Amino acid sequence: MSQADLISPLRFLTRLPQHLPRVPRMLRGLYYAGIRNREKQLSLAWALERAALLHGERPALLDETRRLTYNQFNAWANRLAWAFKAEGVRRGSVVAVILENRLELLAILAALSKLGAVGALVNTSQRGKVLAHSLNLVKPGCIVVGSELLNAFDDVAALLDKPDTPRHWIADQDCLQDTGNAPAGWGNLMQLARNQASENLPDSARVQMKDPCFLIYTSGTTGLPKASIMSHGKWIKAYGGFGHSGLTLNNQDLLYLTLPCYHNNAVTVCWSAALAGGAAIALRRKFSASAFWPDVQRYQATCFGYIGELCRYLLNQPECAAERNNSLRCMIGNGLRPSIWSEFKARFGIEQITEFYASSEGNIGFTNVFNFDNTVGFTPATYAIVRYDLDNDQAIRGKKGFLQKAKKGEPGLLICEISAKWPFDGYTDPAKSEAAILRNVFKQGDAWFNTGDLMRDIGCKHAQFVDRLGDTFRWKGENVSTTEVENVLGALPGVEDAVVYGVEIPGTNGRCGMAALRLSEGTQLNTHALAAHLEAELPEYAVPVFIRLISEVETTGTFKYKKADLKQTAYNPSAVAEALWVRLPGDKHFTALDHTLFSAINQQAYRF
Incomplete structure (x- = not known):
């Protein structure tokens, strides 16, 4: 830590005058962030309906082909809510939602919030037993799946505890005008909603801050994903902290969003920040470093949602004409490391970095309200x-x-x-x-x-x-459970023990996975079979980048793996006597790691 990062009272006071014009919004934000009465009738639905009332003809959502005003978006959400209600969805009902980033996803979540129902936001990269576990964990009364993920769902349908759960299909097309036919056994949600009323539901006014809004899946030390409860109260705190106190966007702003909408960074932080000021969101299916600046230019975006890894990708791109004199003035997210903070801000001309700290399950959040460098900010x-x-x-x-x-x-x-x-x-x-x-x-x-x-x-x-701390590390913007990866590795024939931990690679954010394997006597490691097994069983971000062999495993008195020494030696051939392998960027196989390759990795010859 640099001494320049410390914030003295004098330094803090000298920063205050430049924020005076924002004081009314900041105070409003503190009000929402500090509400104690959890029975107060404030919710995501309230925030959307308020935005439609105040900014009805301003743009709310955009993608490559569509542009919806707040009035249009709110009416669409209402039609979907009435359709859900006709299907028996009520306050407290859990609806599993499996869609990639598209306008339909936000409309469905808005509709569920109007009923006080709960959207379980399934990670779209989950497959197999992990996906089945995530669905069974929350016991959904209804499942909504996009056509782009229908095959992934079909693969686990037989593993569901309640195979007869009502299912709704969303076509991968302009669903505002959808006339497609749903697969056998599925309902077409957009067709059901087409002729429903567009007016606000009376149910919306009864949703309270204590009611669950989303279920967000988070990797934990027990291995398989856990579902944390995101209440409307926590969403309203974000609406105040990020929307009013932090960014203070207005109805002339547009937030460019490429973060996956199964994360709170997208559906809570970015969406609440936009709704608080009547700003628009331009939604992209998946982040693309090469398309980022052309998209910013096309939408004339003034803000974007980030994670630290995304920022590193942008810095690694060669300079392009679209990034010069770009329209961005602010950004909101987390994980921007001090080592690239100043460089990123200077190269792209970003005036305000609203770094924050929060967790899906936690009760605390920090926001960089006063725009200091290298901090997650302030918390009340x-x-x-x-x-x-x-x-x-x-x-x-x-x-x-x-x-x-x-x-x-x-x-x-x-x-x-x-x-x-x-x-x-x-x-x-x-x-x-x-x-x-x-x-x-x-x-x-x-x-x-x-x-x-x-x-x-x-x-x-x-x-x-x-x-x-603990057995979870962060890589590619995702939390990786070491226990989950250890269980997958342990299922491979010949693997007696698998110890997984996070290690740092120079020039990257977070920690990538490394696995130390103890094999059965007489077993030789087949790295091709290992790579195929990991690819079939784990999301891309959870597949270990480095592999090493060990002859014995150290454990604690409670049989927990001791990982400190393994983390310290990491993948350095000079410190590790056993064989080492690395999965290089773009490869689907493991390559033997020697001193030459180790040196190249340390010199950032590869972009992990």
Whole structure:
């Protein structure tokens, strides 16, 4: 950490005058972020209907071929809501939604919010048993699938606990005018909605902040995905914090969105920021570094949603004419590393970087409201950064049994007090929710949410992200569960033990996967079979980049793998006596890793 990153009271006060014009919006944002009454009738549906009332003829959603005003989008969502209601969807109903980024997805989620129903946002890269688990976990009363993912669903249909769950199909075409025929056994949701009423539903006014809005899947230490509850209250806090206090977009702005809509970064952070000011969203199916600047130019986008990896991809692209004098003035997201922060801001002329920190299941969020560099920003929440013993993987308690706060600038575990103002909605599984709570932290009877992340306090209620703890690491903008990957590797014949952990590659964000394998006696590793097995069983981002062999596995007294030494030696041939392999970018196979290739990777000759 640079000393320049520390924020003194004087430095903070000198920054305030430039933000004076934003004060009314910022105060409104603090109001929404601080609401304690969870029975208050505020929701995503309320925010959309308010935006339609205030900005009805302004653009709301765009893609390559379509442009919808707020009035048109709200009416479409209403027709879908009436159709869902006719099909028996009610407040609290869970509807699994499996669609890639397209306007239909946001319309469906808006429709469900109007009923107080819950959209379970399935990760579109999931396949096989993981996909079946995600669907069975939330026990949906209805499933909506896009035609682009119909094959993936069909592959797991026989594994569903309730194979007779009503299913609706969405054609991969202009569904506002859809006349396509649904496959046998499926209903065409857009056809059902076509003749429904366009007026707001009375149900919308009854949705409360305590009601679930989305179920967001997150990888955890137990291996398979967990479903965290995103309440309307947390969505409204984002609407206040990111929309009004953070970005302060208005109805002349357009936010370019390429992040997957099964992530909260897209459906909560970016969407709430747009709705708060009546801004438009231009939605793209998948991120493309080469198409990014032409798209920004075509839409005249003023803002975009990012993750750190996306920013690195853009920096690695050769300069192009479209990036010069571009229309972007701000961006919102997380994971922009200090090592590229200034370079990115300078090259592309970005005035405002609204970096934030939050988690789908947590009760705390930071937002870079005051536009300082190299920080996740400010939070009004009651939080603490406490000392953490990395070797024993636990927070340090003093003689009286209470946790100890870290000093300013010292890395520690971020925790947030659980209270009426900052509730913890947790997971669908109560046992997993309880496991995320620290009790008797600073006094008997108190309860704090354990974020599992290392942060450092840099002053004036601002923080800087340091690292993630536990058995989850982040790669390609996704959380990867080491246990899930270990289970997949353990199913390969000849593999006795598989230890998976994250390692850093120079010039990249996050950590990629590395696996240390102990083979059965007499077994030779078939790297081609290994690569094929991993590709069939795991999403692309979860496939380990590096493989090594080990003769024995160290475990703790509770039989947990000891990974510290493995992480330290990583994939360095000088530190690892056993064989090493690497899966180079674009390859579907593993290549033997020697000193020459190791040097090339360290010199960033490959773009992982």
